Amino acid sequence: MVKKIETALVHAGRKPTRDYGFVNPPVVRGSTVLHKSVAAKAEIGRYQFEPVEIYGLCGNSTHFALEAAIAEIEGGSHAQVTGSGLSAITVPLLAYLKSGDHLLVPDSVYxxxxxxxxxxxxxYGIATTYYDPMARPEDLRPLFQANTRILFTxxxxxxxxxxxxxxxxAALxxxxxxxxxxxxxxxxHHFQPFTHGVDVSxxxxxxYPxxxxxxxxxxxxVNSEADWHWLRLGALELGNYASPDDCWLALRGLRTMHVRLKAQEAAGLRIAQWLEQRPEVARILHPAFPSCPGHEFFVRDFTGACGLFGIVFQPRYTAADVVRMIDGLKLFGIGAxxxxxxxxVLPTTGTIRRSAGTGMFEGEMARLQIGLENTDDLIEDLEQGLGILRAA
Ligand SMILES: Cc1ncc(COP(=O)(O)O)c(C=O)c1O
Structure with a gap:
């Protein structure tokens, strides 16, 4: 049976028969794994590409449960948990690249x-060229070199x-x-990487998890044995590790992710549409809006949005005006x-670094993450915030 995403989120990574009958996989903490004999220990060392307890650093049943769940949700064959989102970027880059290589990275990258x-x-002697994220394949082709190993997106x-x-x-x-x-x-949850040609997601x-x-x-x-070998070996060699407690919390979070995401998507769209009508706002940066660069790819490839989007204010407002407005909001926390x-909410203008001449907009910018509060309350708060901006 091919499970739909809501069902997969509820069932993925769970096995009550393995977990003492309990609904949720337990948190397992540990470094040393004891083996029955020297021979058994030597034998188990061969299973580093399998979800097998060898040594704490190689993962345990809590990690493996989360990895199975994430692989299923993303539609891939294998997943490796990492200590942070950033290390989910750096570990595979280091695993795949070597000195003398080149990679292409979008100007809009994190x-x-x-x-x-x-x-x-x-x-380490690895060169990066930044490209316009909206570059068409024919524009990007000349940026490839003989040593280009990764097209990052x-x-x-x-x-x-x-x-x-x-x-x-991906085809290019x-x-x-x-x-x-x-x-x-x-x-x-809204973009299936491997049906769209991605090798490493x-x-x-x-x-959200x-x-x-x-x-x-x-x-x-990843979605192939060859990619899994590169990734898994790189992660092991780098000493990558993730806290089992955090893995357990992520597994728990996954169970309700669908309903949270749907609520945050709907609230985000409503607030973005409301903001778009406001005279203080020059434009909204939201993939579901036709004005967003690449909106046609969003419509074609995604099944929905999350609750994160950007605002560009009218150019008459200064950075100090926007900061005053943000400081005056009561329900939006100021944080990364x-x-x-x-x-x-975060002012973003000063934090955006570009080198390929993209990402310039007419006014000051901010990013909103819409949470699970009542949407009318959030709009009321933004209304009073825009009042502060108007008074500037
Ligand atoms: C797009 C994107 N990727 C990766 C990360 C890194 O995640 P973490 O904060 O877990 O390192 C972030 C964090 O904001 C992000 O926005």
Whole structure:
């Protein structure tokens, strides 16, 4: 039976017959695994690509339960949990790349991914070229070099929300001998990476799977034995580890993720539509809006949205005006990250780094993460915030 996503989220990774009859897999903590004999220990060392307890660092049943669940939700064959969303980016990059290689990264990439490429990868002799996330395959083709190993994508892009044509980019990457990596954090549950040509899918589980702003966790998902060998060996060699307590919380979060995401999607759309009508707002950056670059790919490839989007204010408002407005909001917390149950806001203009000439908008920008509060209350709060902006 091919399970629909709601069913998969409820059942994935669970096995009460294995877990003392309990509904949820328990938290297992441990470093040393005891073996029956020296021979048994030697034998088990051969199972590093299997969900088998060898040594705590290689994972235990709590990690394996979450990995099975994430692989199923993403439609891949294997998943590796990592200590953070950022390490779900850096671990596979280090696993696949070597000195002398080159990778292509969208200008709209998550800031710490850019820092990792510009600092760590550069130090190891790996070069990065940034490209316009809206570049068509024929525009991107000339940027490939003989040593280009990875075409990195993030769709929609951080802060500016451009939606990329992943199937076309994957076809190009494969034709030219490169792997297609996707940071699929925004698209969790709504974008199936492997039916769109992705080789390596990245998830910051910190966001919607965690759902309660109380864990830091990531996962990398692949869909072939060859990719699993690269990824798993890289993760083991780098000493990657994730807290079993956080894995347990992510598993628990997954069970309700569908209803949270649907509520946050609907509230986010309603608030974005309300904001779009406001005279203080120049435009909304939301993949579901026809004005969003790549909206046609969103309509074609995604089954829905999450509750994270951007606002561009009218150019007459200064950065200080927007900060005053944000400081005046009562229900929106001022803080990084997203995907939790509570609403957040961040001014984004000063944090956006670009080098391929993209991402410039007419006014100051902010990012909203819409939580599970009553939507009318959130609109009332934004209304009084816009009043502060108007008084500027
Ligand atoms: C698109 C994207 N990828 C990865 C990450 C990194 O996740 P973490 O905070 O778990 O390191 C973030 C965090 O904001 C993100 O927005």
């Amino acid at each position: 800031g710490p991914t850019r820092s990792f490429c510009d600092r760590m990868l550069r130090r 993030e769709s929609p892009g951080s802060h500016t929300f451009e939606v990329q044509d992943i199937p076309a980019l 990457a494969h034709e030219l001998g490169a792997k297609l990596f996707l940071d699929n954090t925004w698209g969790i 990245i998830q910051a589980l910190t966001k 965690g759902g309660h702003s109380d864990i830091i966790l990531g996962a990398v998902v 990250s997203w995907g939790g149950y509570e609403s957040l």
